[in-house]
Structures are given as structure tokens and as C-alpha cells.
Amino acid sequence: MAEAQSIVLAGADERDLTRIGEYQAIGGYAALAKARGMEREAVVEEISTATLRGRGGAGFPMGRKLSLVQPPEVVGKATYVVANADESEPGAFKDREIIRRVPHRFLEGCLIAAHAIGSRHVFVYIRGEYAAEYEVLKRAADEVRDAGLLDGVTLVIHRGAGAYICGEESALLESLEGERGQPRPRPPFPPVSGLYGSPTLINNVQTLTTVPIILERGGSWYASLGPQASPGTVVYSISGNVERPGNYELPLGTTLRELIYDVGGGIPGGRKLKAIIPGGSSVPVFTPDQIDTPADFDSIQSAGSFLGSAAIIVVDERACMVQLALRVEKFYKHESCGKCTPCREGTRWMVSLLEKIESGRADHSDLDLLRAVCDRMLGKSLCALGDFAVYPVASYVDKYRDEFEAHIDQGGCPYGGESSIEGIAAPVDKHTHSPVAELPA
Amino acid sequence: MSLREEIREAAEPYPDRRSAVMGGLRLAQEQYGGWLPREALVEVAEALDLTPAHVQAVASFYDMFHLAPVGEHVVEVCTNVSCALVGAQQVVEAFERELGVRVGETSEEGNVTLRTIECAGGCGYAPVVVVDHRYREPVRPEDVPRILEELNGG
Numbered sequence: 001m002a003e004a005q006s007i008v009l010a011g012a013d014e015r016d017l018t019r020i021g022e023y024q025a026i027g028g029y030a031a032l033a034k035a036r037g038m039e040r041e042a043v044v045e046e047i048s049t050a051t052l053r054g055r056g057g058a059g060f061p062m063g064r065k066l067s068l069v070q071p072p073e074v075v076g077k078a079t080y081v082v083a084n085a086d087e088s089e090p091g092a093f094k095d096r097e098i099i100r101r102v103p104h105r106f107l108e109g110c111l112i113a114a115h116a117i118g119s120r121h122v123f124v125y126i127r128g129e130y131a132a133e134y135e136v137l138k139r140a141a142d143e144v145r146d147a148g149l150l151d152g153v154t155l156v157i158h159r160g161a162g163a164y165i166c167g168e169e170s171a172l173l174e175s176l177e178g179e180r181g182q183p184r185p186r187p188p189f190p191p192v193s194g195l196y197g198s199p200t201l202i203n204n205v206q207t208l209t210t211v212p213i214i215l216e217r218g219g220s221w222y223a224s225l226g227p228q229a230s231p232g233t234v235v236y237s238i239s240g241n242v243e244r245p246g247n248y249e250l251p252l253g254t255t256l257r258e259l260i261y262d263v264g265g266g267i268p269g270g271r272k273l274k275a276i277i278p279g280g281s282s283v284p285v286f287t288p289d290q291i292d293t294p295a296d297f298d299s300i301q302s303a304g305s306f307l308g309s310a311a312i313i314v315v316d317e318r319a320c321m322v323q324l325a326l327r328v329e330k331f332y333k334h335e336s337c338g339k340c341t342p343c344r345e346g347t348r349w350m351v352s353l354l355e356k357i358e359s360g361r362a363d364h365s366d367l368d369l370l371r372a373v374c375d376r377m378l379g380k381s382l383c384a385l386g387d388f389a390v391y392p393v394a395s396y397v398d399k400y401r402d403e404f405e406a407h408i409d410q411g412g413c414p415y416g417g418e419s420s421i422e423g424i425a426a427p428v429d430k431h432t433h434s435p436v437a438e439l440p441a
Numbered sequence: 442m443s444l445r446e447e448i449r450e451a452a453e454p455y456p457d458r459r460s461a462v463m464g465g466l467r468l469a470q471e472q473y474g475g476w477l478p479r480e481a482l483v484e485v486a487e488a489l490d491l492t493p494a495h496v497q498a499v500a501s502f503y504d505m506f507h508l509a510p511v512g513e514h515v516v517e518v519c520t521n522v523s524c525a526l527v528g529a530q531q532v533v534e535a536f537e538r539e540l541g542v543r544v545g546e547t548s549e550e551g552n553v554t555l556r557t558i559e560c561a562g563g564c565g566y567a568p569v570v571v572v573d574h575r576y577r578e579p580v581r582p583e584d585v586p587r588i589l590e591e592l593n594g595g
Contacts, residue, residue, distance in 0.1 A: 131575070161463050162506075163502060177460055181503075239567060241526055241527070245567070313526070327521070427520075429544075
């Protein structure tokens, strides 16, 4: 059984850490004082030694990111820290819990990061739907200011307004600058030219919340936890067909079997496992025989998928994979910002072909066409959404091809209306944010 | 404080007031009864020295800004994967039945708009329903009449 280990959420079960007094009573903001007493290069060095990899999805080492951001006196203008709290990956709900329960640890991490790059400006971009979390964060930010801990740093909490794409860093920056949230071409990357054209450090909530303990206990201590290439803990979000869904902070490298059966309590009703989505809806699916894969960045990637935001969605035997593919693809169609043609048009083609397959009107060439559309979309857009729209569906087709073919051969869904997600509605059935032209018949 | 003053104040923390367009739209939407008629877009534009076209382009991009009237209350059901797997469609249908409307419509008395939304970040407490920006989780079909009673009572 995986041993629970609290770093990010430490102390939140025992105390109300949304209050600054409680947080300071367990040593809160001591790491900030320590960091401010250090040269910023030394702070960067600690975080580099920790091998802290970004918890937002890409797993990029935070230390390397920090070292890419030039200080204001070198670039001759203000530089920025932006915390990405626009959590919207289907299956992920960890940042929400972190903000709700340990907002001060998160803010302390933001302020340490600001010191590390010599920045005087922190922006937190929190998704618009998180209204209760915004209130908690706002109150915490006021407490930090009243306690005199900002030390001249401005802290702005910016609320999103409902757009998955704004979790993508360059779209987030556009949105923060008052534009539609559409990604930018890169390079330049944000550490070179980010917010308002200035060097910008962007990190996920959980990554920043991990920073105080690294300063407190040292980078080598943190690096000794869990797998060597991706040490530390992560908050796994477990959802779908499990007995005990929820957020669980555990060492990276906990196996999917432990997560689903020990931590998550297994599948209700003794039903059979059909599929595991190991990193949020955008990643390739795993089949039940991959259940012993350790859930860390490298192990999941070696097995053909991504850990992403460590959002594990469990799918039991009652779900039709064509319907699942259709529901996932409708999400990406809805959330495609419309800027890059392969993504905007490709998602529409994929939804159209999947609808044809699900309804039994398709022939085998449609399945081949679907797969060909996937191949042609990959790597063709400015941001990863164009790939996220492909990875899951391509993997469902490749790994559950019999089921797709059965729809074609039987002229309809083999579940005969009994699939667990039969008829599921999707927002894109009603509207889209992209310009819409008719698909050719 | 007038809406214009409120928007200007919201713009103060930013190095460029353009950044306050989303905040301005949120304030305007609150004052204009939950949606953004043309006058609201113009008011935001004037407060921030932007063109109404730019403000409309931004407003139309984000799911939480409504460019058509909505009811006094807005009920949103997440139907993304984690919610779908544990019965979100049955929750959608319960709301449709109780309200006598389809998704995307507003009930006869004009007071409840029913929408489906993409992942709200409550996957571990699914199915998630958001009532007037407040999360209710999890919601089962049998909870639906009580939720609507609360809305009508309050």
C-alpha cells in the first residue's frame, strides 16, 4: 500500500491553514524569510538541486526555467512571476484543493519565486469558475499584505472566464493582457519574452506550493524522495469509476494499481476495469494490462502516455469507447481557440466521423479516415491543444479497434443503449467559440 | 461608485489597463442582470479606452460571458468525462424534466437557465452542478427537485 506523504498539503488536516496565524504557527513564511536572506542564485540552485519538475502537465524542471529568466537590471525593465491556477484539464482538481486548503503555502512559493528571479510582480491567473477558491485566495493575499510580507512586491489575482486554452501558458499571457486567449508562436518562450513582452516565470500552483519546503529542508532532501528523475510527491486526482475518488498526495512513482485499488478502493460493484486515463483527458489511454506502471513522468512516458497533471480517470467495462472518444473530442472541439486551422477544422472532422461511427452509418474507410485526420493534425498547431485533441482518440482507436469496427459491422452501438455514458450531452452541441463553416457532405 | 469607476479601479493594479477587460466584463455582467447587452460592452470599452469591437471579441471568446439574456438563476451541469462516467446525463435529464426545458433554454417563468459546461474541476465529487457560480457536488438526479425548490424559495 502506498504511504501517504504530505508536503504540499502538510498540516491542512490538523489546522485551518487558510489563516495566516495558523500557517505561521507551523513555520509558515520562514522559508520566505530564509530565501530573502540568500542570494537569488543560491535560491535557484536549491530548486535546481531538488529536481522539481513542473506539476502542471509538461514536467519541465523549475530550476532550469528560473535560470532562463534574466533579472530586471539586465533586461532594463520589470519582470514577472505568473502562477497558473487555470486548472481545467478534465480529471484534474488538485490546484483547487491546494488553493482552498493551503493558500498561504502557495503564496509563499510565489514570493520565493519572485525573489529568485528578482521580480517585484506576481500575477495569479485563477480560473473564473473557482469563485469560492478566489475568495479564499483573496483573503490570504490580504493577510499577507497586512502582515507586511510583500516587501514591495505587487500581488494581483486575475480571474479567468471559462476557457480551457488559457491553461496553456502563452494563451494565458494573452488573456492576462486583455486579449482572446489564443496561443503565441514560440520562440520566444516566456522566460525570454512573456507578459507585456518581459521575461516571465510561469509555474503551476502545485509546483510553486512545493517551493517553500525545498527552501526549508534543502534541495538534496527533496531530491531524495521518490524516483530519481522525478522526485517528490504529487497530488494525484482520482476520478471516474472508483469507490473513493479524490485528491491524494503520494510519492511520485506510486503504481496505477495502488492508486486505483488501494487508494481509490477499486471499482464499484466489482465491475471490470476497461481503461485507465493516466494524466487527464488529453493523454493516450492505458489498457488494464498496463496497471502496474508507476505513475511518474518517465515511467508513464515509457509506457506510451503522459503523467500530465496526474489526473487519473478510471473507466469500467460499461463505457462504450466510441462514445467516450466522441465526448472527449467534443470537448477539444469546443475549446479549440480557432487560431490554427488543423486544430479548429480537425476537431470538427473528428467529431463528425465519430458521430457517424457511433450511429452506425460509417464504413471501414471512415475509421481509416479518422485515423488519418489524427496523423495529419499531430504537431501542426501552435500549441499542444491540437495534439491533445488527437492523443486520446487515436489511442482509443488503436487499442480498442475491435469495438470501433463492431459499430461499423453491426450498424450501431454494440452496447444497445446500455453504455454508462449513453447520450451524454456536450456544450459544443449548443455552441462553439470558433467561426463555424458547414462541413462538406 | 458607477460601473465606469469600478472598472477603472479594477484596472489600477495592472501595468496596462487593457488587462482589466475580463474584470470589467465581469462587473458589467453583474450589473446588467447576468448578461452583456451591447450597451454593457460599450461601457466597458469606454472605461478602458478600448474599442467596442475588441471588447466584444474578448467577451465572445469566454464561456462565462453571456451575450444573450439568461434567467435570474443559471444552473450548469458538467458533462465532461469524469462526471459523464458517474451519471451526469441523468442529472441533466432530471433538470430538463423538472424545469420543462431543454439544455440551453430558460424556464417558462424566466427564472432558470439550464446549461451544460465543460470540466469544472470537481471530478472527484462528480457529478458536479454549478448553481449561480456555487458548486454543488455531487448531485444525483433525486437531488434536483430540492435544488430547484431552494432557488424558488430564495
